Amino acid sequence: MDRKKELKELYKQTKSEMGIFAVQAKDGGYCFLETTKNLKGKINSTRFQLQLGSHPNKDLQQKWNELGEEAFEIAVLEKLEYDKDESKTDYSEELSIMKMLWDARLKA
Numbered sequence: 001m002d003r004k005k006e007l008k009e010l011y012k013q014t015k016s017e018m019g020i021f022a023v024q025a026k027d028g029g030y031c032f033l034e035t036t037k038n039l040k041g042k043i044n045s046t047r048f049q050l051q052l053g054s055h056p057n058k059d060l061q062q063k064w065n066e067l068g069e070e071a072f073e074i075a076v077l078e079k080l081e082y083d084k085d086e087s088k089t090d091y092s093e094e095l096s097i098m099k100m101l102w103d104a105r106l107k108a
Helices: 002-013 039-052 058-067 092-107
Strands: 018-025 031-036 072-080
Touching: 018 039, 018 058, 018 092, 031 039, 031 092, 039 058, 039 072, 072 092
Parallel strands: none
Antiparallel strands: 018 031, 018 072
């Protein structure tokens, strides 16, 4: 039972990777950006929603349906590092700024 508690505590202390990823058409014709506090989880969720035809972004879902899954790739563009002192708990503003910067970079 102690080992179970130890593993549970270790899991709670594990920090997920934060950052921005893109769902983009391989031909470069379409790109959807998303920031998240949990890259791995959100990428899996996005892929699952697209495969089911239930992604909340209707434009992305339509392109996915038209072109097919094989026409897209999902790539992590940048990861956001946690503050060294660990006092900060909300990274929403940094993620928002990151999205604006990447949006501008990709449009240029």
